[in-house]
Amino acid sequence: MSYQVLARKYRPQQFDEIVAQEHVTRTLKNALKSGRVSSGYLFTGPRGTGKTTTARILAKALNCIDGPTPTPCGKCPSCKEIIASSSLDVLEIDAASNTGVDDIRTLRENVRYLPTSGKKRIYIIDEVHRLSGSAFDALLKTLEEPPPHVVFIFATTEPFKVPETIRSRTQRYDFHRVSVGNLSEHLKKIAESEKIEIDDGALFMVARKADGSVRDGMSLLDQMSAYAGEKITAQSVIEALGLIDRQFYFDYIAAIAAKDASLALEMIKKLVDSGIEIPEFCQGLADHFRHLLILQNAREPEKLLELSESEMESFQKQVDYFTSGDLLRMIKIITDMTIDLKSGIDPRLLLETNTLKLATMESTVLFEDILAHLSESEGIEDESEIESDLFGTPATSKPAPVHPTPENSPEPAPPPDPISIPGEVRAINLPMVQNSWPNYIESLKRSNPMLAALLAMAEIREVRDNVITAVFYNAGGTSKQVVEKPHYMSIISESLRDFFKTNLKVKFEVDLNKKNNIAPKASPQPEKLDTEKLLAEDDRLRNIVERFDGEVVGRKKVED
Ligand SMILES: [Zn+2]
Structure with missing residues (x-):
């Protein structure tokens, strides 16, 4: 027996043998079982997913001596002829071929004749979107009024190019890419x-x-x-x-993570020497970064990544090498490089310079993390001080908030309510909140330093019916977006209730006009700065200056 290629030898002969398209085959089988046969089918999907194979099985199912049946016998004359591609009642047309137009013309002439032996005349038209205009016009008339004995099965990889006239007259089945x-x-x-x-x-x-x-x-x-x-x-x-061994990527990434530029460059040499195409390597590299990014961020990464178990294990080992921010920047470097590769610059030079870029890249630092770090490092020296000063004036030993606060309240703050029941609505007024806000921020710092740092930038403008209106100035738009995340809003309302012993709501606003109604008017006189004194007095300022290696050159009021 001569050798038969696997694809032919194992070509499915039954709906159940089609690989991974159950959503299509189940529907077709059910329709055949109940005798519901359409006069037109449109099979769409990527190449090699079983569209024409399914079309042939459908043809057998319709014309089988037992048909229409979900399980064609494969033994009757009709089934045998279709398997051997010799059936006069099943005509396959490749719309992409040169003979397409002639075939369609023949089709139009033959379509009115009754099937010779089978029950239906079945036209399988592959790549139907490639039919030429004249061929399509020829087909259209038949499609508009198909004789009852005719069934069309269209297949296409590009359904959006299929004319509406075909789409509207057919049942559509979408074949999926096989995982x-x-x-x-x-x-x-x-x-x-x-x-x-x-x-x-x-x-x-x-x-x-x-x-x-x-x-x-x-x-x-x-x-x-x-x-x-x-x-x-x-x-x-x-x-x-001619594939690149996945292990090569793991080793290369490990060298990048270790910032071992020398090793990474040696690996590039090996890669180039082995004759691997650099664009192909870049594609694999971007793909590797993508895998790490998905592992970090997806709830069920195994659904998005097509990896064997051992590959998954190897990726898991590298999952903490970089932050998501770093990975995004690295993918950007690689995609930029892919574009540069097309410009004719020496690929090896590009890969080497970008390898250096990757290996020496500074890690991404989130602004939020800086804020959190600053808040944490300030620490809280005496917690009892805060507890005893709940509704009093801000303690002078504590760092001042970064925005100006009223030094004197318009009205004297009422004494704290001696008995308070959590959850009960208790009247809270503006001075109470303004005076206690810095202490509230302090109390929040322990559990949520970042949120506290953001709230410290807000100013309390109004308290009405237990709704606090807090305002962010100038660049506060992003702060507002962050604190308004549901997660933070629930922390805020809980911590407010704990602190003020009553249910309070908070509403955030952004004031880009910087019209500050509450803070005292800015002093018009230019001030002389004693920077050393400022730094000695203000922990937060000193922290920022030290961390960023900066210096104090001037001071501006928020409303300036
Ligand atoms: Zn049969």
Whole structure:
């Protein structure tokens, strides 16, 4: 017996044998079972996902001696003819071929004749979106009033290019790209029945290279067994298909994470010497960063990443190498480089310079983290002081908030309520909140330094019916967005209740006009700065100056 390519040998003959398109085959089987046959079907989806194979099975199912049936017998004359592609009642037209127009013309002439032996005349038109204008016009008349014995099955990889006239007259079935997991499982079964030994790593590589196409996966398996004989290993797949070993990426990334530029450059040399195409390496590298990013951020990363178990383990080991911010910047570097590669600059030079860029990149520092760090490092010296001063004036020993606060309240603050019941609504007025705000911020710092730092920048403008209006000035737009996140809003309302012993709501506003109604008017006289005194008195200022290696050059009022 002569050798038969795997794709042909294992071409599915039943709906149940179609790989990973159950959503399509189940619907078709149910329709056939209940005898509901449409006069037009449109199969869409990527190449190699089983569209024309399903079309042929559907043709058999309709014309089988038992038909319409969800399980064509495969033995009756009609089934046999369709399997052998010799049925006069099933005509396959490749719209992309030169003969497309002629075929359609013949189709139009023949369409009125009754089927010779079968029950239906079935026209399978592949890549229908590529029909020429004249061929399409020829088809249109038949489509508008199809004779009852005619069934059209259209297949396309580009459904959006299919004219509306076809789409509106057909039942549409979308075939999905076959996942690497499903495809490698399928290939494994075939390898087993062909007595081909192939390890899981190799299977995944072949399936990944096939990129969702069962047909491509089969011919790659063919190719591999011809190359490697009866035992296919990951190494032989790498050699035969010219792939880059995934381990190379893991090693390269490890060198980048260790900021070992020298090692990374040596690896580039090895890569170039082995004749690997640099654009291909860049694509793999961006993909590697993407995997790490998804592992960090997705709730169920295994659903988004098509990895074997051992690959997943290897990625998990690298998941903490970089922050998401770093990964995004690294992906940007690689994608920029991919664009530069097309400009004709020496690829090796580009890869080397960008490798240096990656290996020497400073880690991303979030502004939020700086704020949190600053708040934490200020610390709280005496917590009892805060407790005893709940409704009093801000303690002088504490760092002042970064915005100006009223030095004297318009009205004297009423004494604190001696008995307060949590959860009960108790009248709170503006001076009470203004006076206690710095202490409230202090109390919040312990549990949530970042939120406290943001709230310290807000100013209390109004308190009415237990609703506090807090205002952010100038660049406060982002602060407002952050504190208004539901998570923070619930922390705020809880901590306000704990602190003020009553239910309070807070409303944030942004005042870009910087019209500050509450703070005292700015002094018009220019002031002389004693920077050393300022630094000695203000912990927060000193902290910022030290951390950023800065100096105090002047002071501005917020409302200036
Ligand atoms: Zn049959």
